[in-house]
Amino acid sequence: MSDQSLLFEIDDGVATLTLNxxxxxxxxxxxxxAALRDAIYSIRQDRSVRAVILRGAGTAFCSGGDVHGMSVQTAEEGRNRIDDLHGWISQLVDLDRPTIAAVDGVAYGAGFSLALAADFVIASPRARFCMPFMKLGLIxxxxxxxxxxxxxxxxxxxELIFTAREVSVDEARGMGVVLEVVESETLHARAxxxxxxxxxxxxxxxxxxxxxxxxxxxxxxxxxxELECVAQAVALTTEFHREAVQxxxxxxxPLFTWPVA
Structure with missing residues (x-):
């Protein structure tokens, strides 16, 4: 990524996307x-990638959209701007591989939405979540x-959308947004x-x-x-299943164990 706003690394089958x-x-x-779009499309095509981590550089995950670039002149321009997001965000939500969001500091607006697109959110004690759109007259x-x-x-x-209030990491965990809370120093290693x-x-x-x-x-x-029948029929034929049974x-x-040490 030439402008370095997103760092994209793959190590031993795990892709890490760092908002930078x-x-x-x-x-x-x-x-x-644009960098997120390209990275997610690349990951979808690369079967050597077995899991994905989303994280932020420094002491924040993502404070949301850059307000300095939000101005639009027409409703059509505004719609197209958001519609451009939908291609890659839907690909991320539906990605057929595990996705972990490591949230340290603020996850506001689009940052909160990006974390929610992951399968699991692991957060530090200083993580904070907010949907502040109502304060800006947006959705x-x-x-x-x-x-x-x-x-x-x-x-x-x-309630979260209409009030635009901030949520602490403990409340977010109680709501089911956050899976685990770990110290900032160990957050990325845990993810x-x-x-x-x-x-x-x-x-x-x-x-x-x-x-x-x-x-x-x-x-x-x-x-x-019906989906269960079809999907199980496929799963029963895989080499993974045969080896796991053996x-x-x-x-x-076992090939797959939990919990993580």
Missing amino acids: RPESRNAMNMPMR PDCAAFYTLPRAVGLARAK AGVARALADASPIAFGLSKRALNMSLGSDLRTML RFRDKAT
Whole structure:
């Protein structure tokens, strides 16, 4: 990424995307948006990537969109600006590999939405979350209308959006937004450990399960049962399943274990 607003690294099958504008608390400007788009599309095409970590440089995750670049002249321009986000944010939400957000400091606006696009959020004690859009006369973006109610429930999502209040890490954990709270000094190591552990899961079983879970709240029972039949039929034919069964019979070390040490 030539402007370095996003650092993109792959190490042993784990891709790390670091929002890299610490001087603005990693506010998301247009170059960063373009870099995120390119990185996520690249990850989707690269099957050697087994897990993804989202993090921020410095002492913040992401303070939201860069207000200096928000001005638009027409409704069409504004719609196109947000619609451009939808291609890559939907690809991230639906990515068939584990995604971990390591949140240190603020996750405001689009930063909160970006964290919600991950499967799990691991946060430091100084993490803070907010949907401040009402203060600016705007609405949430980056798929928050989809992800936030699924994380906290409809009534709580309304409260967070309508009041634009800040949420502490402990409250966010109680709501189900945050999976774990760890000290800032160990946050990124913990996120990497979780990502590497999940990367050892069956990529087919994980991907099928994630897609089914993302569909579940918008589908009926019969649809989900049929999806279960088809997905399990595929999973039963994988080499991962065959080897896992053999290891169980042999009392050997499992291919996938939890919790993370």
